[in-house]
Amino acid sequence: MAEEPRLIRFFSEIGIADVALVGGKNASLGEMYRALKNANVLVPNGFAITAAAYRAVLDEAGAWPRLKEALAGLDPKNITDLATRAARAREIVQAAPLPAALVAEIRTAYRRLVDEYGETLTLAVRSSATAEDLPTASFAGQHESFLNVANEAALFDAIRRCFASLFTDRAIRYRIDNGFDHFKVYLSVGVMKMVRSDLASAGVIFTLDTETGFEDVIFLTGSYGLGENVVQGTVEPDEFYVFKPTLRAGKRSVLKRSLGSKEMRMVYGNDGRATRNQPTDQKERERFCLSDTEVLSLADQAIAIEDHYSAMAGTHRPMDIEWAKDGLDGKLYIVQARAETVASRKDRNRLEDYRLLEQGNVLVTGHAVGTKIATGTARVIIHPADLDAFVPGEILVADTTSPDWGTVMQAAAAIVTNRGGRTCHAAIVAREHGIPAVVGTKLATGKIATGDPLTIVCAQGETGKVFQGTLAFNIERTDLRSLARPATEIMLNVGDPEMAFALAGLPNDGVGLARMEFIISNAIKIHPMALLHPERLSDRDRAVIARRTAQHATPADFFVERLSEGVGTIAAAFYPKPVIVRMSDFKTNEYASLLGGHVFEPQEANPMLGFRGAARYAHPAYADGFALECAAMLRVRRDMGFGNVKLMIPFCRRIAEAETVIARMRDLGLERDRDGLEIYVMCEIPNNVILVDAFARHFDGFSIGSNDLTQLVLGVDRDSDIVAFDYDERDQGVKEMIRLAVEGAKRNHRHCGICGQAPSDYPDMAEYLVRLGIDSISLNADSLLATTRRILDIEAALGRMPRAA
Structure with a gap:
């Protein structure tokens, strides 16, 4: 008689080969937890509810025919139709009861984490799709996560919501755009110790320079509170660079740093789960969220992660890593790592040199994303409802952006935001689609009006410029191999x-x-x-x-x-x-x-x-x-x-x-x-x-x-x-x-x-x-x-x- 598939796997039992079982995020967490302890890479312990469990939930509820009916004939360009069908699909999944065997396994695994970390343990419950964090597609931000989950009942509710988030509007559109079958992508859920970065700081690490693809640096961003503000571009984070060759040689110094404004921090609300932003005080804004020692410690972990994944791949594999500092124990944790999928794929032998041929009035400046120049007419988005008026080829101008805006963003000639740093959502989407962006301008929506002709210049270093009017530029293309x-x-x-x-x-x-x-x-x-x-x-x-x-x-x-x-x-x-x-x-x-x-x-x-x-x-x-x-x-x-x-x-x-x-x-x-x-x-x-x-x-x-x-x-x-x-x-x-x-x-x-x-x-x-x-x-x-x-x-x-x- 065949053995029933296990519905729960602890991180110590899984690795990168288990993507089909536990999704990309969980497979990577398990790989690092299991293989990199001796390299001082610190990953919170946890377990994965497998993709087999997800299938079992929908099988037992007989949900598949209803899901296929909900998405049949979907027109992804019709935003209203997409939203209606996606909501129906989520209702179907969230209403499906969890099988008794799965409930029992989750309870046992939860008690094991409580025994390890103590009764004050809270949890991060995170979605991990089986097509997520691949070298060719990131799926970053497409599915839901729930933080600071404090008891068993809240844990089961978060798991159901994660399962349902396989059918968010943005996830459905991303699968269509990247050629994935909705019914061949499954969802695993990761349950892990919550790192209390709401009491400290969090951010993102890339093991290369995100704009040029220069591979010899660690690029680290961070801000106070939960890392969501950094990822979504709500704040301008601190930035640090560390040079890999000299760090490997024992020279422990930060290459360069830039102080972000860090106007707010994301913390938990009174219920302990819902999040809210609160202002940071002036003294916090004027100092870095990490010491040099902490930056170098994270750089050490990033290099160890990159080396490990590169060795497995048999080729250099730059990484995109999320980190969090726990304000209770003071430790620096790695909470996610995936292959970087944009800058590392640039062909550095093919040079595209953008040069501005005219000068004009600079309306705003910010962080340059990419190395291109673009022209177009501004479309200022104050409310999400304004997106319906967006015309492909316009320049998207907004306070910040959301993963739900993916359809519009990829059709833009360029993106300009008031808030955010070079690892925020707008920057990631812009890089992925080869669109220049200027983020963190602070004043864009006040200085620019819909219909204004603009020139976006990201070809003059780290500072991006938004010029008034349409200025001439040229592009020189060279194959350096010749x-x-x-x-x-x-x-x-x-x-x-x-x-x-x-x-x-x-x-x-x-x-x-x-x-x-x-x-x-x-x-x-x-x-x-x-x-x-x-x-x-x-x-x-x-x-x-x-x-x-x-x-x-x-x-x-x-x-x-x-x-x-x-x-x-x-x-x-x-x-x-x-x-x-x-x-x-x-x-x-x-x-x-x-x-x-x-x-x-x-x-x-x-x-x-x-x-x-x-x-x-x-x-x-x-x-x-x-x-x-x-x-x-x-x-x-x-x-x-x-x-x-x-x-x-x-x-x-x-x-x-x-x-x-x-x-x-x-x-x-x-x-x-x-x-x-x-x-x-x-x-x-x-x-x-x-x-x-x-x-x-x-x-x-x-x-x-x-x-x-x-x-x-x-x-x-x-x-x-x-x-x-x-x-x-x-x-x-x-x-x-x-x-x-x-x-x-x-x-x-x-x-x-x-x-x-x-x-x-x-x-x-x-x-x-x-x-x-x-x-x-x-x-x-x-x-x-x-x-x-x-x-x-x-x-x-x-x-x-x-x-x-």
């Missing part, structure tokens, strides 16, 4: 860390120029000396600095952390390729524009030739500020583990100045050759060329700054419009200086590159540099592909063999 690599190294000029992960996908040999000034002016915005000497500032400026640096032990720590995370992000994107970071080269007028800067900067008639570059570093007026820069670079290399970072000194006028700066850096912990550190010098002053042999004794390489070199050879102020006609990098005198610099570097066995604008702008200049045999040419991203092709042609004419693509 593009050979020149013998000359092609590097990138990178200033904005937000663009780094995307730019790393271009064919390159590293970063020839990373400008520190961009990070200081955009991420810090405060003069370094103002952070160290607040007593010299006005009361207003001191108050602003105190507010911006409140989460740090000292204002100096704020500077070091922000600068090191900006540089570290660029270094991570191109790791292990070299990243040459130029120490600050603000002019006095530029430094004065920073908060507090006017107190510390002199007024100069010609700042271009004044107190800039190396001259500042040991000078009493800036020596303490330079010490902060060096502390940040020491943290990048030593604590964060980016040994691929080389440092470069700008505008070094004399040998004595070089000696002083090198000695100063050594005293501050940045010693040449120590831990492989190389220090380059910008070759941009005629004296650098004339005394190239002497400078070579103090530096490991040269980077020709053709912009400054041209102005000093020709005696032309490159900031002056009046004499701009005399500024020409192709002048024979400038080219002769470049030739002497390249030959001098080669004579001294030093690397020599160029990071000025000339080879990007002028094909004949690129040819001249290649013929000289320069080691590397560093280009702006917008000219990289065209200049690479040009250099390949030049090298072919010279008989030089390209490298493989």
Whole structure:
């Protein structure tokens, strides 16, 4: 006689091979609970009510014919018809009584969890469909879950509701869109210890960057309270990145972080089950919901999960993971993990480069989702009833979105929301359908009206922009597999860390120029000396600095952390390729524009030739500020583990100045050759060329700054419009200086590159540099592909063999 199928399985008894029995969510929970305990992955214990139990419920109730009748002839595009039929199907399932054998097994399993966790145990009761969390379809958010279920009667009610949720409007539509048969997808229910994140925090982890597909980072979001607010986009969460290779090497540091506003937290109502949102206080909003130690602990768990699933799949398998911190026991739990199904499927060999060709009025900004540009007419949705008026191809503008809006969202040209972060529902749907979205704008529904023409730009880094009007843009498509690599190294000029992960996908040999000034002016915005000497500032400026640096032990720590995370992000994107970071080269007028800067900067008639570059570093007026820069670079290399970072000194006028700066850096912990550190010098002053042999004794390489070199050879102020006609990098005198610099570097066995604008702008200049045999040419991203092709042609004419693509 055949054995009756078991209707209950504990997590310790199931694994990823049991999707058909317990659904994707439960199979994954069981896999992690069973296989990853030794890797310190903490999963709450629980059990699965199997798909066999679901079938037994409907079999015993004779429900199948009535369900098929309810869905026969369904038109999924008719929202009213879909809602009516779905409600009828749910009624049929929810009314089906649970068989006595199943009731008995559930009671026994429930008592076992109570024995493990104590009488105060509450439960999370979660749906897990047999077609859920597959590598090709996520089904995320399609079915119901019930939280903080506190007794046996409530448990049985939640189970019935989970069974019925297989027929929510959104689940029915998702199955139709993805080709699944309604009656071949079954539902399992997971019953597990409730993690009391309502008393702490929760969020989402991706084991890659969700926008670019860059695979070497852990991307973690989190907010206070239950994780539903993060998933649904109700709040702007905190964001953290951790770099996998250096974490594996034992360097325990957060790569970068962004403080979310976290305006509210989701908690339980008076009945202990229904949820409600309550405001977070200002102090909570101004601090991160996790400590660095907790972020790194979650990153460890995420890496262990990714490694395990990748090993089983026989290929790299990025993961989408949900985490929750229990406010009672203080532990960090993993409550779900599934294969990431969007960013990881991008073909990074096929480049689509969207470029905005016009500028316009920016209405709102927010988090960019995707890397595209789109235009269209706005449709502002205030109430769900407004969805009936939506026309495919319009831009959906809303406070936030719901899984019930799936039909409309996938037909939109773009999505804009007031609320949410880059792991919210709107962002997930937008990525899945290849639609650009700008989320967390705060003001979109107030600044935009239905019918407004808009341009949505998500191709300029992490900040998405909504422009008024229809602006022109183009798309350049390149198959990188067909593009050979020149013998000359092609590097990138990178200033904005937000663009780094995307730019790393271009064919390159590293970063020839990373400008520190961009990070200081955009991420810090405060003069370094103002952070160290607040007593010299006005009361207003001191108050602003105190507010911006409140989460740090000292204002100096704020500077070091922000600068090191900006540089570290660029270094991570191109790791292990070299990243040459130029120490600050603000002019006095530029430094004065920073908060507090006017107190510390002199007024100069010609700042271009004044107190800039190396001259500042040991000078009493800036020596303490330079010490902060060096502390940040020491943290990048030593604590964060980016040994691929080389440092470069700008505008070094004399040998004595070089000696002083090198000695100063050594005293501050940045010693040449120590831990492989190389220090380059910008070759941009005629004296650098004339005394190239002497400078070579103090530096490991040269980077020709053709912009400054041209102005000093020709005696032309490159900031002056009046004499701009005399500024020409192709002048024979400038080219002769470049030739002497390249030959001098080669004579001294030093690397020599160029990071000025000339080879990007002028094909004949690129040819001249290649013929000289320069080691590397560093280009702006917008000219990289065209200049690479040009250099390949030049090298072919010279008989030089390209490298493989």
